[in-house]
Amino acid sequence: MVYLRKFWTRFRIYTRFSKIRFIDRLSYRAHFFLVLTEYLLIIIVNYFLWKAILADGRTIRGYALEDMVTYVAVAGVFRFIINELSGGISREMSGQYHSGELIMNLLKPVSYQLYIYFRAFGGILFQMLFRGATVLTIWALLVGLTPPDSAATFIVSLALGILIYAGIAFLVGLTTFHIENNAGVLFATTASIELLSGTLIPLVMFPGWVVSILDYLPFKMIFYIPIQIYLGQLGVQEIVSALIVQAIWAFILSIAGFLLFKTSVRKLTIQGG
Amino acid sequence: MVMPRIFFYGKIYLRYFGQYFKGRLAYRSDILIQMVFALSTQITSLVFIVIIFNHIPDINGWSYGEILFIYGFAQISIALFSMFFSNLIQLGRFYILDGNFDRVLLRPLPPLFQIIIERLDIGSFSTLAMGVGALLYAAAKLDMSLSAVECLIFFGLVLSATLIFAGLVLILVSLTFWIKDPTGALAWPLMTVREFAKYPITIYTPALQVFLSWILPLAFTSFYPATLFLGREDYVLYVYLTPVIALLIWGLGILVWNLGLRRYESSGS
Numbered sequence: 001m002v003y004l005r006k007f008w009t010r011f012r013i014y015t016r017f018s019k020i021r022f023i024d025r026l027s028y029r030a031h032f033f034l035v036l037t038e039y040l041l042i043i044i045v046n047y048f049l050w051k052a053i054l055a056d057g058r059t060i061r062g063y064a065l066e067d068m069v070t071y072v073a074v075a076g077v078f079r080f081i082i083n084e085l086s087g088g089i090s091r092e093m094s095g096q097y098h099s100g101e102l103i104m105n106l107l108k109p110v111s112y113q114l115y116i117y118f119r120a121f122g123g124i125l126f127q128m129l130f131r132g133a134t135v136l137t138i139w140a141l142l143v144g145l146t147p148p149d150s151a152a153t154f155i156v157s158l159a160l161g162i163l164i165y166a167g168i169a170f171l172v173g174l175t176t177f178h179i180e181n182n183a184g185v186l187f188a189t190t191a192s193i194e195l196l197s198g199t200l201i202p203l204v205m206f207p208g209w210v211v212s213i214l215d216y217l218p219f220k221m222i223f224y225i226p227i228q229i230y231l232g233q234l235g236v237q238e239i240v241s242a243l244i245v246q247a248i249w250a251f252i253l254s255i256a257g258f259l260l261f262k263t264s265v266r267k268l269t270i271q272g273g
Numbered sequence: 274m275v276m277p278r279i280f281f282y283g284k285i286y287l288r289y290f291g292q293y294f295k296g297r298l299a300y301r302s303d304i305l306i307q308m309v310f311a312l313s314t315q316i317t318s319l320v321f322i323v324i325i326f327n328h329i330p331d332i333n334g335w336s337y338g339e340i341l342f343i344y345g346f347a348q349i350s351i352a353l354f355s356m357f358f359s360n361l362i363q364l365g366r367f368y369i370l371d372g373n374f375d376r377v378l379l380r381p382l383p384p385l386f387q388i389i390i391e392r393l394d395i396g397s398f399s400t401l402a403m404g405v406g407a408l409l410y411a412a413a414k415l416d417m418s419l420s421a422v423e424c425l426i427f428f429g430l431v432l433s434a435t436l437i438f439a440g441l442v443l444i445l446v447s448l449t450f451w452i453k454d455p456t457g458a459l460a461w462p463l464m465t466v467r468e469f470a471k472y473p474i475t476i477y478t479p480a481l482q483v484f485l486s487w488i489l490p491l492a493f494t495s496f497y498p499a500t501l502f503l504g505r506e507d508y509v510l511y512v513y514l515t516p517v518i519a520l521l522i523w524g525l526g527i528l529v530w531n532l533g534l535r536r537y538e539s540s541g542s
């Protein structure tokens with residue numbers, strides 16, 4: 001009981017960080033609509049492309065146009081999450097490192113990793129509640145959207161996917177402690193995540209050898225598994241094992257972040273602050 | 274009288290470029306990072322095309338080579354724009370808000386010329402190389418052989434395409450003189466809409482095609498001029514229109530710019 005209460009108090013502290021980021025995100029109104037339009041336009045381009053690619057009832061590896069109509073919309077909305085995580089975790093970390101703000105956060109009696117995670121979660125909540133919901137509503141009215149095959153498992157899988165990418169983004173953020181200017185690493189990972197997690201194209205469409213390599217990497221766990229669950233392409237057993245593998249990856253990546261942070265912080269040099 | 278003037282501007286351009294390049298060479302890793310950045314934003318669409326054509330023979334009647342050619346053409350004009358004109362986007366924040374525009378106005382050169390030449394996006398060299406690579410590969414795949422005259426026409430069309438895009442950006446950023454916009458957001462949606470121009474516009478609905486041809490004429494920056502080399506007769510008229518539209522848009526851009534310039538008031542910092 002005591003542990004539970006302690007845990008709850010800690011949790012409440014961290015949710016404050018989420019709340020701050022959430023409110024922070026609310027304050028840029030004009031920016032909100034610009035980004036929304038931009039993402040919607042990308043979804044529209046992709047939609048027209050797939051419409052031409054899968055014209056006359058063509059299918060590629062089992063994907064027909066109806067599937068892709070939903071796929072591009074969900075993937076487009078997921079790009080909000082990817083950007084929120086690479087901005088709110090990786091870029092935030094190198095920003096704090098360069099401004100010296102990092103040292104103030106290290107002095108606080110909270111875990112830096114969890115502080116960064118929870119801030120990003122606040123941002124994601126904002127993205128989903130406002131941008132994601134708006135885009136999906138527009139899409140449902142304009143073109144049509146299939147509801148998720150199993151909403152509950154989809155949400156669990158999506159949450160695990162977010163946790164996996166948060167782990168990766170934290171590791172990318174840590175590189176700033178070692179090479180100072182990690183912008184190149186950051187851009188390269190964001191682009192590879194877009195490709196390898198399946199937000200650009202369903203992963204089965206990649207050449208066979210790429211698909212078999214991707215089976216051993218965490219990237220497809222970020223988006224491809226959740227969207228497959230959304231579209232109802234996985235059986236019950238496959239879903240269970242996919243969720244377990246997702247949880248394992250989320251755990252491994254976060255522990256790796258935890259350990260590497262500990263060793264990195266020991267030889268950290270901060271100028272200014 | 275006109276020729277010496279052009280030489281004069283050319284000389285200034287090279288001077289600016291030299292100074293800028295020297296400054297940038299001090300941070301060599303930054304150049305590399307910019308190249309990675311430019312590449313990471315542009316390479317995904319190329320991967321998309323390559324993967325999709327593993328599965329299907331054509332998109333809307335356009336073969337792999339043709340799609341790649343249009344894509345390469347679009348990519349080259351985008352890269353050339355980013356390389357030589359992208360400093361225009363800095364007008365709202367760096368020049369007007371931060372007060373750097375006062376410095377520009379004090380110098381005895383046209384302000385627009387100064388802003389264009391003050392920065393050169395070397396990072397876009399990576400996307401230019403990618404575009405040229407895609408185009409050459411497509412040309413080989415299509416067994417295309419160009420005569421010397423056709424090559425000249427090609428370069429003329431690439432130049433027109435770049436100018437159309439730069440002109441559109443010029444019109445939009447010039448509005449900053451009226452609408453105080455510190456983020457450079459006015460030209461932002463244009464950066465996304467140009468994604469539409471990377472593919473044959475026949476895949477879009479008629480309304481969208483009209484929009485991309487006559488309202489935001491981005492189809493003239495890639496699709497229409499590229500069709501000349503693909504042997505499609507239906508769009509010949511549009512090919513001839515490309516340089517005309519380039520001139521019209523630049524003229525309009527300079528008009529809006531000059532009107533805006535009159536309204537300029539310093540930020541006072």
